[in-house]
Amino acid sequence: MEKQLIIPEGTDVQKMVIAPAVRAGDFLFLSGTAGAKGGKLAGPDIESQARQALENLGEVLKAAGSSFDKVVKVNCYLTYPMRDFAGWNKVFKEFFPHNPPARTTVGAPIAMEGAIIEVELIALA
Numbered sequence: 001m002e003k004q005l006i007i008p009e010g011t012d013v014q015k016m017v018i019a020p021a022v023r024a025g026d027f028l029f030l031s032g033t034a035g036a037k038g039g040k041l042a043g044p045d046i047e048s049q050a051r052q053a054l055e056n057l058g059e060v061l062k063a064a065g066s067s068f069d070k071v072v073k074v075n076c077y078l079t080y081p082m083r084d085f086a087g088w089n090k091v092f093k094e095f096f097p098h099n100p101p102a103r104t105t106v107g108a109p110i111a112m113e114g115a116i117i118e119v120e121l122i123a124l125a
Contacts, residue, residue, distance in 0.1 A: 001025045008063035020060045028064050028123045030057055032077070034115035041114050046078075046087035053119045054095045066123045068095050073122040074103040080116060081107035088117065 006021035006028065007013060021030040033056045035042045035049025042052035054068075061067055074092075078084050088105065101121075110118050 006060060006064040008059050021064055023064060023125050026125050028061070028066055028121075028125050030060050030121040030123065032075070032118040032120035033057055034110055034112045034118050036112060036115065041112075044114070046080075046084035046116060047091050049115065049117045050088050050091040050119070051094070053117055054091065057119060057121055058095075061121070061123060064123075064125060066125055069099075070124040071096070071101045071121050072124060074101050075120045076103065076105040077108040077110060077118045078105060078116065079108070079110055081105065084116060 001024055004023040005019045006023055007016075008020060011020065018031050021028050023029075033053050035052040035056075037052055037056065042048040058068060061070075076088060078088060085105065092100075092103070108118075110116065112118075
């Protein structure tokens with residue numbers, strides 16, 4: 001089985017530290033992303049950051065020829081899980097209204113200053 005990097009158009013490859021996604025066989029493994037675009041947080045609240053994180057991941061899925069319908073597993077990290085769990089669920093349902101994937105949500109600090117969520121996905125290619 002070969003490993004193929006998935007790099008969406010417009011990605012600055014020179015600044016890449018990690019691959020946005022890797023395809024291995026019939027699976028896509030998307031790296032975790034915070035709720036920021038161009039280095040700027042979408043907002044201070046969970047809903048704006050969660051929405052932006054999932055939109056970012058949607059761009060990577062599209063670049064790989066996949067979609068949210070093919071997501072099989074979501075891992076989510078919340079800086080303030082007790083406070084932000086309901087807001088995360090609200091946004092999650094916008095992107096996965098039917099047949100949701102398996103999901104894990106845990107509390108953990110996020111490496112980007114001000115970020116309160118990071119999301120990673122596993123999807124079918």
